[in-house]
Amino acid sequence: MIRIENIGKRYRLGGGVRHDTLRDLISHRAGRLLGRGRESAEDTPSGEFWALKDVTFDVEEGEVVGIIGRNGAGKSTLLKILSRITPPTEGRIRLKGRIASLLEVGTGFHPELTGRENIFMNGSILGMRRAEIRAKLDEIIAFSEVEKFIDMPVKHYSSGMYVRLAFAVAAHLEPEILVVDEVLAVGDIAFQRKCMGKMNDVARGGRTVLFVSHNMPAVSSLTSKAVLLDGGRLVKQDHTDEVIRWYLREMRDKSPSTRVIDRTDRDGDGRARIVDIFVDDQEGNVNILPLSKSPKRINIEIDAEDCVAEINIAISIFNSDRRRIVWTESSLSTDLFTFEKGRHKLRIDLARGFSPTPGEYFVNAALISSGGMVDYVADALKFSIETGDFFGRGRLPNTTSEVLVDHTWNIA
Amino acid sequence: MTPQQTARSGTEIVIEPPRQLGAINWRELWEFRELLQQMVWRDVTVRYKQTALGIAWAVLSPLIMVAIFALIFGLWGRLPTNGVPAPAFFLAGLIAYNFFASALAGSANSMLSQRGLLTKIYFPRLIAPLSATVAQLVDLLIALAVVQALALYYGFVPGWRLLWVVPLCVLWAWAAALGLGLWLAALNVHYRDVGQLVPFLTRVWLFASPVIYPVSMIPAKWHWLYGLNPMVGVIEWLRWGLFHTAPPPSPVLWLSMLVSVVLLVTGLWYFRRTEHAFADLV
Numbered sequence: 001m002i003r004i005e006n007i008g009k010r011y012r013l014g015g016g017v018r019h020d021t022l023r024d025l026i027s028h029r030a031g032r033l034l035g036r037g038r039e040s041a042e043d044t045p046s047g048e049f050w051a052l053k054d055v056t057f058d059v060e061e062g063e064v065v066g067i068i069g070r071n072g073a074g075k076s077t078l079l080k081i082l083s084r085i086t087p088p089t090e091g092r093i094r095l096k097g098r099i100a101s102l103l104e105v106g107t108g109f110h111p112e113l114t115g116r117e118n119i120f121m122n123g124s125i126l127g128m129r130r131a132e133i134r135a136k137l138d139e140i141i142a143f144s145e146v147e148k149f150i151d152m153p154v155k156h157y158s159s160g161m162y163v164r165l166a167f168a169v170a171a172h173l174e175p176e177i178l179v180v181d182e183v184l185a186v187g188d189i190a191f192q193r194k195c196m197g198k199m200n201d202v203a204r205g206g207r208t209v210l211f212v213s214h215n216m217p218a219v220s221s222l223t224s225k226a227v228l229l230d231g232g233r234l235v236k237q238d239h240t241d242e243v244i245r246w247y248l249r250e251m252r253d254k255s256p257s258t259r260v261i262d263r264t265d266r267d268g269d270g271r272a273r274i275v276d277i278f279v280d281d282q283e284g285n286v287n288i289l290p291l292s293k294s295p296k297r298i299n300i301e302i303d304a305e306d307c308v309a310e311i312n313i314a315i316s317i318f319n320s321d322r323r324r325i326v327w328t329e330s331s332l333s334t335d336l337f338t339f340e341k342g343r344h345k346l347r348i349d350l351a352r353g354f355s356p357t358p359g360e361y362f363v364n365a366a367l368i369s370s371g372g373m374v375d376y377v378a379d380a381l382k383f384s385i386e387t388g389d390f391f392g393r394g395r396l397p398n399t400t401s402e403v404l405v406d407h408t409w410n411i412a
Numbered sequence: 413m414t415p416q417q418t419a420r421s422g423t424e425i426v427i428e429p430p431r432q433l434g435a436i437n438w439r440e441l442w443e444f445r446e447l448l449q450q451m452v453w454r455d456v457t458v459r460y461k462q463t464a465l466g467i468a469w470a471v472l473s474p475l476i477m478v479a480i481f482a483l484i485f486g487l488w489g490r491l492p493t494n495g496v497p498a499p500a501f502f503l504a505g506l507i508a509y510n511f512f513a514s515a516l517a518g519s520a521n522s523m524l525s526q527r528g529l530l531t532k533i534y535f536p537r538l539i540a541p542l543s544a545t546v547a548q549l550v551d552l553l554i555a556l557a558v559v560q561a562l563a564l565y566y567g568f569v570p571g572w573r574l575l576w577v578v579p580l581c582v583l584w585a586w587a588a589a590l591g592l593g594l595w596l597a598a599l600n601v602h603y604r605d606v607g608q609l610v611p612f613l614t615r616v617w618l619f620a621s622p623v624i625y626p627v628s629m630i631p632a633k634w635h636w637l638y639g640l641n642p643m644v645g646v647i648e649w650l651r652w653g654l655f656h657t658a659p660p661p662s663p664v665l666w667l668s669m670l671v672s673v674v675l676l677v678t679g680l681w682y683f684r685r686t687e688h689a690f691a692d693l694v
Contacts, residue, residue, distance in 0.1 A: 011692070084427060084534035085691045093427040107532045110454055112461045117454075124450040125533055153461075 002059040002082075002177065002208065007091035009052040009077050009232075051077040052232045055091070059225075064209040066223035066240055068216075068247055070288070070384060073229040075212045079103060082179050082210065097176030097208070100127050104181065105394040106166030111155035115146060115165050118154055122169045136172050144168035159393040166394055171198045177208045214290040214386035216244055217283065248286070260365075260380045267376035272308045272339055274365050274375055276301035279383045287381070291355055291388035291397070293406050298348040300365065304339040311337045311374060314366045315348060320359055325402050326350075353406025357397075358387045430688035436680060441536050448539050448546070455518075455547035470554040474510060478503045481624060491625045496655045500562045504654055505623035505647045507555035511548050512585045512643055513614040518544030519593025520610050523601050527694045537687040538680075541597050545590045552582065563654050570654075577653030581646050584672050588642035591675030594683040601686070601693045622647050626657075627664070639664035642672040 052074040059065050067075050080086045082093065083101035108125040109118050119140055123133040133140075141150050144165040146157070154162055180199070199222055202209060213219050219226060219240060226243040228236040230250075236243050261275040280286045281294040289296060298315060317326040328348060330337060337346070363381040367374040387396050390404050397404060460466045481502045485491060493501040519541035523530065526540045556578065560570060600606040621643040622629075630638050638644055645668030651657050 080691070081427060084425075085531060087430045087688045088427065089429055091429075093425075095425050095427075096423070099425065101533065103532045108529055110458060112458045113454065117457070121450055121454055124447045125529065125535070130446050130450075 001061045001097075002093065002095040002210075004055060004057050004059075004082075005092045005094075007052055007055045007078070007081060007088045007093060008050055009074075009081060009086070010048050010050050010089040012048050050089075050232050052081070052088075052229075055229070055232075055234045057227055057234060057237055059208055059210065061097075061208055062206045063225060064211065064223045066219040066226035066243075067210060067212045067229065068214075068219060068226055068243065069229035070386065072231075074232040075229055076103075076181070077232075078229065079179055079181055079210070079212055095177060098127070099177040099179065100173045100175035101179035102126070102170050102173075102181060103179075104396075105163065105170050109154060109162070109166060112153055114153055115144075115150040115157070116141075118165065119169055122166065123172075126170065126173055127175070128173065140168045140172050143171060159391065163392060163394045167195055171195065175207070177210075178202060179210045181212050214285075214288065214388060216248075216285060216288075220244055248288070260377055263377055263380070265378075268367065268373040269371075270375065271306060271369075272302050272304040272311065272367055272374050274300055274367065274377055274380060275303045275343070277363065277365055277381045279363070279381065287383040288386060289355075289383065290386050291358060291390045291404065293353045293355070293390065293392075295352045296350045296355065298350070298363065300346045300348070302339060302344045302346065302367065304341050304344065307338070307340050308367075308369065308374060309338045310370055311339060312368045313337065313346070314368060316364045317356065318362045318364070319356065319402060320361070322362075323402070325356055325361075355390060355404045356385050357401060357404055358385050360384045436538070436684055437536065441538060444536055444539055447535055448543050451539065451543035452547045452550075455543065456550050459547075467554070470551040471558050474503060474507050474555050474558065477506055477510075481506075485624070492629065494626045494628065494651075494655075494657045496651065496657060497566050500559070500566050500568075500655065501626075501651070502624060503559045503562060504651050505621070507552060507559055508581065508585055508647050508650050509618060509621055509623050509643060510555070511552040511582075512589045512646070513617070514551075515545040515548040515586065515589035516593050516596070517610050517614060518548060519590055520596035520600055521607060522593075523597045523690055523694055524604075524607065530694055531691050537690060538594075538683065541590065541593050541683070545586060545593065548589075549582070549586070559654065568655050571656070574653050577649055581650045581653070584642065584649075584669060585646045587676040588646075588672040591672065591677070591679035594679030595675075598683045598686045598690075601690050617641070617643070635664045636667065639667035640671055642668050642675070644668050645672075 055074070055078065067078065069075050077086075079101065080103070081088050082095075082099075083103060085101075085103075106118075106122060108122050110121060113121060116137075119137065120130065120133055124130065141147055144150075144161075144167075146161045146165050149157065149161065154165070157165070199209075199211075209223075211219065211223055223240045225237070226240040227234055228243050228247050236246055238246075260277050261273075266273075277298070277300050278287055279289065279296060279298050281289050281292065281296050283290075283292070283294050300313070300315075312329055312331040314329045315327070316324050318324050361383050362379045363383070364376075364378050365380045366376040389395065390397050391406075460469065463469060465472065478499050482499050485498065490498070522540040522544045523537075525544075529535070529540070530537070560574075563570070596606050596610065620641055627635075627638070627644060627648055645665045648657075649665070
């Protein structure tokens with residue numbers, strides 16, 4: 001049982017800064033502190049901000065609880081406090097039972113050590129006794145599917161093998177309370193499924209689990225209860241499906257003004273109009289996408305009042321600094337479109353292995369004919385990319401670049 | 413149910429804002445002893461992995477240093493060595509000093525080198541600097557065997573005295589290295605400058621210690637100042653144990669030992685006081 005009472009965490013970021021640049025400074029410094037960009041619950045002129053404030057909830061024994069929220073909502077801070085990596089500034093958490101936390105897989109792996117040696121190293125770090133590791137060694141090695149290379153230094157492993165081995169150790173932990181961060185969704189799809197299966201066993205085995213993820217299907221299949229954090233505060237706790245529904249709705253409500261179909265601040269002659277636009281990926285995430293190689297798609301629905309011919313569709317994606325990171329025009333990459341009267345659905349498939357880095361993005365959309373603008377909506381859509389294990393190596397990439405591109409390094 | 417290190421079943425854990433003057437949780441430290449062993453084992457293993465000579469380097473590196481010293485002083489002129497053949501004299505001082513310097517550097521850097529662990533998992537933070545110092549003990553013990561062999565070669569028969577002098581010296585140097593290392597490790601988290609300064613510190617300290625010269629070269633009126641260096645006592649006692657040279661004047665010894673104890677106690681106190689913020693700062 002876990003009782004979380006009025007937990008607050010304040011980060012001090014140094015004072016004496018001009019007010020207009022404070023926000024920049026805070027996001028910059030906080031990004032450095034926390035390894036990712038984040039928004040604050042309360043910015044104060046003295047350079048403090050509350051990453052968490054007044055968070056109170058209970059987790060009963062055997063309950064599996066999901067923690068969801070946008071980037072910077074305070075999820076990671078809460079996990080770090082629960083894992084005793086960083087102390088709270090105020091409040092108190094009481095918990096009973098052995099607790100193990102997995103904020104990443106493969107913590108403490110050393111490239112020079114062999115797979116077998118790293119099992120012992122990593123197991124000890126995760127809180128297993130040596131005797132326990134020895135007893136489970138064969139099982140761990142079998143689960144990892146890297147038996148043949150187990151006595152080879154892990155620096156020679158491929159990233160997939162590395163992640164398998166790391167997860168195999170983590171999967172054999174037997175704590176009473178398990179705190180898991182999203183990075184567990186690592187490796188290839190088949191292995192991910194195996195991990196999810198193992199997580200399901202853990203969840204059903206009467207253990208208390210706290211699970212943070214951006215992967216809504218995973219949260220909804222693994223957990224029965226969820227809490228939603230936003231800006232460092234707990235905004236909702238309920239049955240998982242209810243919380244997810246609420247979260248997705250709220251995200252949509254927070255989009256620039258209103259749904260695109262209701263927007264009146266648009267340009268063009270209106271012969272055809274964009275009535276719906278959203279971004280999704282092949283995993284079924286909509287408008288809140290985890291960082292992954294899964295191809296991202298921009299979906300557009302167009303309503304033509306009459307037949308419109310030779311329409312060029314243009315799309316721009318801007319980041320929160322209002323810098324254009326993607327621009328596409330159908331005439332350039334594909335063709336012009338002709339729409340009969342009625343509704344038409346289109347999809348722009350962006351390349352596999354391309355992703356903007358975590359943050360919020362805005363999409364401008366335009367329908368252009370040779371005679372001029374047919375329809376144009378600025379900020380037609382706001383979507384967000386949440387952090388995730390892009391390279392499938394059990395680590396969250398440091399996201400100082402604007403886009404991530406799938407790639408490998410090879411000796412030429 | 414299998415045992416876990418993090419907490420015994422049924423134990424209630426309370427997570428609260430840090431108190432300024434929390435005592436060190438010795439019981440928890442004991443619970444994490446296997447992690448300490450594992451980290452020491454990793455440090456030692458990794459140091460000699462993929463080296464052709466492996467652990468033989470623990471013997472070779474002090475011998476090479478001694479050869480260099482012997483060469484320099486052979487060409488350049490001799491310093492008194494209190495009747496002990498120069499190589500044995502240098503080697504005894506050097507291995508004690510090398511242990512101190514590498515344990516100090518290792519522990520001072522431990523919070524940064526273990527950053528990955530620090531920000532991802534809970535363990536008593538003290539384990540990291542502790543393992544960095546203990547990992548140096550392996551090299552020291554091997555080097556001690558070498559210096560004893562050299563002493564035998566020169567005809568110094570080991571006495572019973574060695575049985576308590578050696579452990580005392582090891583403990584003493586370890587306390588000084590860990591104590592100062594804890595201070596530097598904690599400061600290093602806030603000010604990375606510390607990491608830059610440590611190499612200079614250990615080099616200068618070498619010449620402030622009686623490694624290549626005996627304490628008798630220092631005028632008696634400065635002994636009170638000289639004795640502030642814990643390595644003065646360590647090295648002189650070790651030589652006294654190995655070669656039956658006269659121990660240095662006792663006030664220096666006691667001062668030197670007191671400094672070690674003070675460093676360790678204050679180091680533990682300061683580390684304990686600041687450790688809760690480490691994960692947010694590294």
